[in-house]
Amino acid sequence: MQTARDLKEYRGELKSALDNEFLRTAMDNFAVAYRASRAKAFAGMDVDGLVRDIAMAKDQAMARMDELLAEFTKNAEALGITVHVAGTGQEANEIIGRIAQNANCKRIVKSKSMTAEETLLNHHLEDLGLTVTETDLGEWIIQLRHEGPTHMVMPAIHLSRFQVADLFSDVTGTKQEGDIQKLVKVARRELRAKYAQADMGISGGNFAIAETGTIAICTNEGNGRLVTTLPRVHVALVGLDKLTPTITDALRVLKALPRNATGQAITSYVSWMTGPSECKAAPNGTKEMHVVFLDNGRRKLAKDPVFSQVLRCVRCGACANVCPVYRLVGGHQYGHIYIGAIGLILTYFYHGREKAKNLVQNCINCGACKAVCVGGIDLPRLIKEVHARIQDEEGHPLQSSLLGMVLKNRKMFHTLLRSARAVQKPVTGGTPYLRHLPMLFARGQEFRALPAIAEKAFRDQFEAIRPKTVNPKYRVALFSGCVQDFVYPEQAVAAVKILAKYNVAVDYPQDQSCCGLPVQMMGERESSRSVAEQNVAALDPAKYDYILTLCASCASHLKHGYPEILGPDSKADSRLAAKVRQFADKVIDFSSFVRDVLKVEASEFRVDGRKATYHAPCHLCRGLGVTEAPRALIGLGGLEYLPAEEEDVCCGFGGTYSMKFPEVSAELLKKKLANVEKTGAELLLTDCPGCIMQLRGGLEAKGSAMEVRHLAEALAERLK
């Protein structure tokens, strides 16, 4: 749960989570194991196709939410179920409280329901004097600890066996040891007694199937089966987003949900409940059954053109499992009630701006969540969108609007960068690094050396090195991005050298500016849009075969971000939208261009047999789906490639993120460097100047001899 009042308090919470050794180890092990078991579970399946089908079916269903509700209600009522619809969480709690009181129920057993967590149902029922026992083992454990879940599927993942043993010692009144198998059996017996006494069972629902009026739930423990069988009253609390048109739709989701959640082909139990079942504890031999649907903003979401896709979520928790930030700080710091990437978004809609405003800034935009989401939800973009909305509602922080203002005006921005070079001398001591940052910027930055502004920007060097071509093979516009332009111009120079050799005509339109990703990340939509427009105007796609960039982040933002910012759904006119489409289609990253378009060959490079390892930039491997080209180029370029562990996990740069959350950034970098150093390579190659800034800075700060190079440099140096 999020109680932090401001970013400072929130950072404090992050700090203590980072210091929690047990949590860190547990989460690390989990992240690594999860990746392997997920891959195994989906092996041989057309995952992309399945995700597309689920997304499409869900979108269609959510567009007719009320129709499905009516159909479900009609069918369910015909079977004898009472259907309720609650506008808010409070209303849902009151309805359930009343059901309990009317049926004279005293003791309640519950199976896991995130929706009940959302409404804080237990508090309400306990205030009414009812006894509530969670029967999912993880939920029971956190209930005993009076805390919220830290994962949607494994709510007690943050606790050790010894903490559980202490809790169970209190429950049983006798000392319990930290033997997991025994502890589970203690829970078995203790909870069996609770079922025996309960007169009401509350479950969630993975599906509310309209065509039949069926509620279906998935559990591994089988507690759902007992909760819906023993007590004489059953209440299912279900979000309106769980309305599913047909059994086919449910089976389709069922194919993906357990695989994505825990790497299981299916959960141990799936119970399909159609109407009140036989119940010998009920006066007439039939259970009293209620379904309570919760709106709490879902109807509004369904109509939101940008956010309706969050209703595709099936609560598998995978977006947390792969999130590098979640892995470091844990669920209590990465969500309010809903956790992980989807939690950052849902918190805003279901629990309000106050709870969401700090959380939503803690996303490094690595795209790992989006890559595994079975609903195909564009989570990172929506997280930024929530951030932007909050800033529009609350007012933009000074830093953020300043940056936005400066970036909108290219000339002012570039003048500022140039004058920064002039004043930085006292802090670089003549080295290529900033040695003594002014206090204002220095907070928490000791973990890496920050580079200085280069002597001469790339834009000022270009005319002198422009390749002279006759009958060029391709016409290419180079988009450098700020970092290569002003900090690492040598990378772009190296690229030009290669292009010249292969008879490519290169242009460097001087009106290009920052790609706009930093302001997009900070929720400055206005200026993000404005720079996008400027760049599309500066690099006229009709004039070039390709728009080439050596920066993975720029490339993915130009290719996928621009059509969203300026595309047909935005306010842009249709001519601009078409031009943006053409622009985006022509954007290509350096590795793909060199390997797939130029088709370079090994014979064209000197072999020096040096050992190199690779860091896969988030925005290249997931943002653009480019994974093979750069790795192939290492070998083609005459180097020996030594793969590192977790090559595609974020290095912690994330642009402005690393200034805002330096502690998290430093930890991500530490892990990354440990993995690359383990390979024994002398060279670390990658294809994003932002990552290079982070990696080189980290190695420099720890005094490592490993060299970091852009792939373009490594290739240019070895070009025959």
Added chain:
Amino acid sequence: MSENTRLADMMAEKAGLVSAIVARIKTLDEAFAYTLDVCDKKEACQLLPSGCESDLSAEAGALCETKLGKIIAAPGLSADQTRAFGEACTKAGVEFLTEGMRSHLAGIDIGFTIAEAAIAETGTFVLDSRSEELRLATMICEVHVCVVPVSTIRETSFEVEDYLRQLAKDGPSYVAFITGASRTADIERVLAIGVHGPLELHILLLED
């Protein structure tokens, strides 16, 4: 290889992956004998770590004490099957139940069922669970033995969809997909079997 054999093999393999114990039988009598054998070899509430030996709160401990002797429950059988299995149990000195599960919530030794269908690709069987006795028997037992007629095995869940729909259209129903024993990984992600339901699952593939 016939389609039935292929599906039966797939079912056996996939169920094995989730630690179900799979055996092949030719008649129901074999299934009864198999079950009695399992029952004979297990020691009620002692051999299997069902929690009885643990220190419990007074309430949970008291519930535990209500169980005496060995019990097999088979609530969903036809009259003939019930008679045959009942006689076999009596002969073996095992108490045989078809109802009254609510007075045995502390646990029974074996729950015996016959599945309606199965899904080979996940090792799942499908149980019509409309009867409360059956639902309880399969949850409070320490060992669940389920007979799966080979002719009812399908490859994917979509092939049992019509069955599900038909049942749902015929009035109130409760259908269960069961795959492996009751499991949890809620403490330190360590797999533990039998947190609420059976500690062991046996699937008997009946060649029919």
